[in-house]
Every structure is written in C-alpha cells, then in structure tokens.
Amino acid sequence: MTHSAPITRPVAPGLDRLPDGEFGFDQARHLLWRAGFGGTPRQVQTLVEWGLERSVDYLLNPEGVKLEDAAPTFDRDIMRPATEEERLAYRRAQQSQDEDAVARFRLERQRRERQDREQIREMQKWWLGRMIESPRPLEEKMTLFWHGHFAASYRKIEDSFDMFAQNEMFRRHALGNFGDLLRGIIRDPAMLRYLDNDRSSVRRPNENLARELMELFSLGEGNYEEQDIKEGARALTGYTFADNEFVFEDRNHDKGSKNILGRSGRMNGEDFCDAILGRKACAGFIATKLYRFFVGDVALTLDGASPEARSAISQLAGTLQSSNYELKPALRRLFMSAHFHHPSIVGELIKSPAELVVGAARSLLTPTRDLSVLSDAMDLMGQSLFFPPSVKGWDGGRSWINTSTLYIRQNILTYMLTGRMPRGFDRSLNTQKFDAEPILGELAAGDPSGASDPTRVIDYLLRFALGRAPDSARDALLAFVREAGGRLTGDVITGLLVLVTAMPEYQLC
C-alpha cells in the first residue's frame, strides 16, 4: 500500500441509543438478566410490548413498585457491649482469681458469639429470599453491587446487626447518589470496624480506611499520593461507633489543618469525601466498576479493553459527573445504549453464584425449596453473602469457575428443579414438583401446536434459558425426548431443563 487517504477513524459509538425497532425478545431477556436476575417468558414478553424506554424506566424506578415485605426482625443486642456493671464484675473476678467466675464470663461470651453466627446465617437466607422474591430486582442487584464494592466481611466484624444495618444503607442508596454512599460508608459501623478506624486516634491515626476509601472505593490506584492517605487518615480520626451506632468522638478528632487531593483546611471526613468526589478519576473508577458488573470483563486499568468499551466507560463517567454522581441517569443511558445490547456483549458475562441461583428461581420459577441449601451452595461456589473474601470484594468473571464449582453450579440447578441432592445429603431431599407450565405457557399462547412439538419446545427452551441454540445441543436433547417416548410430559420437560441448565453456556448471561 502506498499513499492512502487519511484514515477516518471510526467514531467509537459510546452510549448511542439502541434504535427502537431493535428491542425484541433477545434484548428484553438480556436487559432482565443484566439489570436484574432474569425473568419469566411472560416478563420478557411484557418488556417487549413496553419497548426499551418504558422497560428501562420501570426497572430503574423501583420506588413506585409496591413491596410486601414485613420488616425483618433481627436482634440487635446479641453482641451488645458489656454494661458497666458487667465489666466491674468481670474485673473483680479476675482480680480475686475467681476462675469459675472468669470461666462463666467466657462461656457467656461464647454463647453470644454462637447465637450471632446463627443470626448471620438467618440474614443470608433472608437476603437471598428477598433477591428471589422482590418485585424490584434492580434495587437488590445494586445492593449486591455495593456489597461487593464496599466489601466488608462478617468474618472480622462479628456483629450481625452491623452487617444488617450496612445492607439497609446500601439498599437505601442503591440507585441514589454515589456521594451519599461514600459519605455513608465513613459513618458505617461495620466498615469502621472492618478497616480498623475504631482504633484510630489523633496521636496514632490508622490509615486503613483512608487508603481503601481512595484505592478501592472511589479513585483507584495511582490517583492519589501516599501523603493523601496520611492526611486523609487524620481527617477520619474520631469516626467510630458504639453499640451499633456511629459516634463522632470530638476529642479524638484531629482538628488541625490538612492537605488532601489538592484541597486544604481543617478538613473532616466529609470534606475528605468531597475532595474525592471532586476528582475526575472518581467518576471514571465508578463507571468502570459499573461497566464490569453490568456489561463485561475489563481490567480496572482498562488495559486491553476495546475502543468501544473505553468509549462507553468514558461516556458513563461523563454522565455520572454531570449529574453530580446520581446513578440513575448513568444507568439509564447504559441500559438504553446500542453498546449494551451489542451481540458481542450479550451472553458473555459469567453469572455470579447469586445471579445463578436467584436467576434460576426467578426465570424458571423453580421451587425455592430450602434457602439454607441454596446459601450453602453459594458458599461452595465462592460467594457467601456478608462474607466477601477481602476488602476487594469478589473478583468475578472467570474466577468463579473451576471444575469443582462447575459441578456445584450444575448440581444446585438439578436440586432446584427436582429436589435431588447428591447422595449423603438425604436430609434435604425435597420432593416438591417443578411446574413447567408457566415456562411453556407463553409458547403455547403464540403457537398452540408448538407446545407439543419437541423440536419447537427444545428451540424455545434453549433460546429462553441460554439465549442461543447450538446444533449439537439440539440434537442431544431431541434424542433424549425420543428415548423417553417422544411425548412432552411434565417429567420430560423437567429432564430437558435439568440438561439445559447443566450446559456450560447456562453459566452465562
């Protein structure tokens, strides 16, 4: 090639809107999976009828959707601190070397710890149940997002009520304003405990919270200096808690002048947050995290990301910034974009354990059976709610998958569809029948003879459950129906779904 005309660089499409005519069954299904936990054929069909804009607005504005959820009753006093009286009694017992009394205090402490561990298990089941039942799926999904973003684990916090309060805070601001979340997290007892801010003092500021606040929660590595951490830690001194409530200890707060991220003055924690929010890098970082959660795997540094992904993230960041960190305008643009619905994006995200389990219950309408079995399985798959592995949260993507977790993923679907657990788990044999009627009803409504034609039923199930229908899979499933006598009884449909959900592609959404 000699002289060529100047290359006109194709403009990366960013978040240009998906043309209205292009929002059909596959796009509605995709939207329900990504902005929620999947939906039934009826729900997919409803979104198709509504069209893109109304569908996105419905999902984004859960406030209007009625929620029939009795406020859960968790005991906030299990891990309450000892009263002055109890402390005195303990000290007296120690001083007089009354070993029986000391041992009694120890035992009482251990009893409470056991009881609290039971309560956190109950909380896991409660949240999982809520994700399955809630008519506001995006609210729960964003709550899960913030749990992974501002990750704190019960393993260190050891007070279930703090975890509950944090969860409620995430839900309250799930689709609100990122600034409120950032300011909320520096007053959140669970996080203050998790990152040791309760041990911080004027004389010895603990830098843990200040560091993670910038590195993992808002700016990302490389967008602040060590000096910002030191000064930020001073701004956060005195931010602590007592008995499940935030406490600002004025006498323990450093009132001197600080210099953080280019701002200076007698800054406190809120001023520190404002300095962070004023940085462009903050919008970029949050946009990247949202993109990874809703759209596709990219490195936090965007190394190796496609021009399309970069352009989408940059526009997402721009929307966040111009709306002063309101989340809805950014997500609205994202969900309505052609990029979000591009074939290279659809069906290429590996489901998290929560998405797998909740998604199966919500889209296939399997019985929930036993929430503690589902919660245990999520743990085996690497996602125990309220127990993220570190302050970095869950890595997600391919890290969810190895040969062992793949079996757990296939087997929990078998359990949900049939009640069957591996041998050795007899206690949880649950014989409630799965009803395939709602899944096939939509097919029958549009195509009365289709519901009894194995080829059409198989294609329909593959398209609904997988979003694709590989030839080799269709052949194997047809052979199964033939072997079973050719008639599509309830058991045969269940069998088909046991097989379809065991396909490696079912792990994608």
Next chain:
Amino acid sequence: MAQYDPQAFTRRAFLGRGMVLASASLAVPSFLQRSAFAMAQPGTPGVDDNRVLVVVQLSGGNDGLNTVVPFGDATYYRVRAGIGIAENAALKLDADQGLGLHPSLAGLKEMYDEGLLGVVQGVGYPNPNRSHFVSMDIWHTADTDATGEGWLGRYIDHQCCGYGKGESGTPDGPAPDANSMPGIALMRTAPLALEGVKSKPIAFETPELFRWTGEDVHESLAAPYEALTGRGGGQDASEGSNADFLLRTALDAQVSSDLIRKAVATRPLVEYPRSELAQQLSMVASMIRAGLKTRVYYVSHGGFDTHAGQGGAQGNHARLLQTYAEAMRAFYRDLKAQENDTRVLTMSFSEFGRRVAQNASGGTDHGTAAPMFLAGPMVRAGIHGEHPSLKNLDDGDLKFGIDFRSVYAGITRDWLQADPKVVLKGTFSPLRVIKKA
C-alpha cells in the same frame, strides 16, 4: 445434519480411544492435551515429573510446645503446670537437647526412627498475626500482607502455563508440560494456597460430590449430559470467549471426575484408621497409585483451637495428635506398599502455635512460632533449627527462628525443582530439608 449417536461422544468412549486420537480432537480436555504434547517433547531437563507434594494443614493453631516437648527446660513445667507433658511420657527425639514428641505421636516417632521424618523447629514470620484467617492467608500466600495468589498456585502456574500471563484458560503461554493437572484439595472449598492466576484447583470433600447429580434423577439423562458437556471448546464458541472457556472447563471436569472417582474406588493396600484425615490421605494415596498427573494434594485436620480443656498427655489435644500421627503412619505404609513412597513428600503446618503459658481455662490462646513436620524418604531426617527459648519471649510469645518461607523455598528448589523466587515472590534462603539426589 448431525445424527445423534449417544455412544460417539461419551467421555468413556473417548477415553477408551486413547491419547493419540484424543490429541487430534478439538474436544480434548486441556490437561490431557498438555500430557499428549509432553509425550512428544522432552520435559525440562533434570526435572522428575513424578514428584508429589502433600500438604497436611492442622487448622486452628496447633500447640507446638505440647507437640515437640522441651522436657529438658524447667520453665516449660512452670508455665504449663496443668497441661505439661511429663519427661517420662515424652517420646525422646534428642536427649541432649531435651526434646521429645507428645506421647500420642507414636506413629511419627516410628517414622522418625526409620529416618522418614524431619522436624523443623520454631517456624514463624515477622510481626505475627494472631487472627486465624489472616495468619492462614499469610501461610497460604507466603506473603505477610496476606495478599495475592497461593504459593502452590503460583508453582503450578509456573510449571504449566507460562507464569503470570493472561487470564485462566487463555492459551497464551508456552507449550505446557505434563504436570499441569491442577492441585487437588480434599476440602469443602479450595484452599487459597492452590489458587493460581491460571491454575484453578479441584476441591471436594468426597468424590461423590465431584460429579453431576442429574444422573441420579433418571438414568436416561446420563448419555445426553455427556454429549452436552463433553463438546469441549471449538465448534460452539469462538476461541477465547467465555463460552469457550466454560466448554473446556466442563470437559476437564468430566474427565477429572471419572479419573478421580475410578482411582478412589480401589481398595487401599493397607488398613487405615477410621478418621476423616485418614480417609483423605487414603484417597490421596489411591490417586497417586492410579497415576494421576497431579503434583500437589491438600488435606486438612481441624480442631486445634484449644482455648479450654486442652488436656495434657491425654485429652482433647492428645486425641487430635493421635489422629494425625496414625493417619500419617498408615499413609506412608500404603505408599511404601505401592512403591511410591520415594515420590511423595508430606509437609504439615498450622497457622500459628499457642502462647507459652496456659490460660485459666486449662487451654492455650493464640500464639506464634511452632514446629513443622516433613515426612518421606527424601527428607533430611532429624531436627532442624533450635527450639525457641521459653525465657527470651516477645510479650509472652515465642520468637521464631526459621521463616516458614525458607522451608517453602527449600521444598520448592530441592523437591519441586522450581525457582523459589518466582513461587515465593521474594528471596528466602532455602532451608536444606531435602536430601541431595
């Protein structure tokens, strides 16, 4: 027009057809494919492909002072008036040094006398962390910040896939060698130690859980399942996509599950005691006997968090140690009967030892340095390092004499024949715990 033939794609038929055909197929599980490659290529010169490392994790913080007992030190009896092991009960290792094993460790003492056991004393790391999970993560990552991958995961990455490149499953490394079968942990969830950047361990409590349970629902589901999950990458997904990655992993899972379940279904050559640890080690021995390419196995034995009622020569801690020693003894008898003993090194560790003085509840609280055991005919038998002083303490805790990463470095260099700098992400002088070849 694909006519479905349930026999054509089943994993059993495919395995029966053997390696030569298999390597030509797109549907080859990744680690078998690697083995097939390795047959055509010479391996790394001087690296023995058959060496195995078994890690036994004693979870909860094993009390080192009542495991290797300093009976010659009067201080020991003063601070452990209730739970100390009497001199005449201790199984003498070295009378001059005044050291003996807890009386429940008779099995280990036999191995010691036969030259199969190395005791590394006073193992720890700087600024010890007393949280179970943080200290465990430190031992697993070989990093005192407790961050990053597992050290054995890094080792397997390094051996098989060209260390540190790309995401797992992306074929971007150099042609891997025969040792790329991932580590196997007989645990509920995979230990961090085995998690690499690329290498993802296999973990299961019993092989019964490492398989698809759908076939229990109805037998007619088995054949179509094999066809659906045995497709491998290639025809139904573009290379490098997540679908491709999942299809490959599913095929790996099927083949591993078959190999492993077939292996552990065989009867061991010796009688094992009835304990979970013995069961786990018996399964490891069966997998080694079956010729699996796995180089690292991981088992665990829990309950060592003896804050109260620990006991002395008898009691809680004594039972835990006895279970451990008897299982180890049976394991090496089995390996010897298989003639595989010279291939298998076993390393035992705990996340920390316990405090020097017993507490008011007849137990011990979280402490620091503790001994490690190394077992196998390749081990430089005997005692390595000094017993930590009971007088020169750090706020009531033992000071460590040997950094655990020096032990890892010795094992990495002299047994696994890999570069300790890469595996441990740092320079630690390797402790000579393996005999010269």
